[in-house]
Amino acid sequence: MIGEIDRVVVVVPARNEERLLPRCLAALDRAVSRLDVPVRVQLVLDACTDGSAKVVSTVEVLTVSERNVGAARRRGFEHAGAACDARTWFATTDADSEVEESWLSAQLEYARRGFEVVAGMVAVRQWDGHSAQTRRMYERQYRSHGPEGHGHLHGAALGFRADAYWGIGGFRALRTGEDVDLVVRMLAGGARIAWAEDVRVTTSARRRGRAPHGFAEHLRKLGRDEPQEVS
Structure with a gap:
């Protein structure tokens, strides 16, 4: 049956996320509770030097030394889902993010409708350290949709x-950019994508991120691009 799913694997890469990781895992636990199929949450601790490993008690943990988010996500899926097939749904999020309770159940609804890829949306949890103008610029740009959907890949x-x-x-x-690279290749291979506005996470707005040119850098760039007041 097209779209039938009987197993889910969620991979979460983390590098020095001791402070935010408990909230991430608690949110995932709530999302998992909405499903009626087995779910494996695979945490990938990548070159952590803090206490991230000490806050984990209920999920599978893989420790690597990649210092590379794309490699960490890859290792997570290789470790947890190497034998998985078309009846398995893969999902990934970040350790500084909190998924909504319907995050997984909504994805499986898209899968049952025949979509091979689901691209969700991100909201910022707190704007501490950023100006009100940066927030307005981000939210205005983010709400701008193309004809096929929101077009954001996270x-x-x-x-x-x-x-x-x-x-x-x-x-x-x-x-x-490992997320964009993956989806571009999947679409080139004929995958059908859902630009899902009901698959949402909230994430941190920290000014120094783990990945170069990632979300934190995007927010800093918006701040640099703010129009300057003339005195």
């Missing part, structure tokens, strides 16, 4: 069918 809010993922070789070892 590793923090992404899902895909396992066979479609393996069919294009999975995540590449990119320090940034």
Whole structure:
């Protein structure tokens, strides 16, 4: 049956996320509770030097030394889902993010409708350290949609069918942009994507992110681009 899913694997890469990781895992636990199929949450601790490992008690943990978010996501899926097929749904989020309770159940609804990729949306949790103008610029740009949907690709809010993922070789070892690279290759291979506004996470707005040219850099750039007042 097209779109039938009987297993879910969620991969969460983390590098020195001791402070935010408990909230991430608690939110995932609430999302998992909405499903009636087995779910494996695979945490990938990548070169952590803080206490991230000490806050984990209920999920599978893989420790690596990649110092690379694309490689960490890849290792997570290789470890947890190497034998998975078209009846398995893969999802990934970030350790500084909190998924909504319907985050996984909504993805499976899209899967049952025949979508191989689900691209969700991201909201910022708190804007501490950023100006009100930066927030307005971000929210205005983010609400601007194309004819096919919102068009945003975030590793923090992404899902895909396992066979479609393996069919294009999975995540590449990119320090940034690994999410966009993966989806572009999946679409080139014929995958059908849902630009899902009901698959949402909230994430941190910290000024110094883990990935170069990632979300934190995007927010800093918006701040640099703010119009300057003339005195």
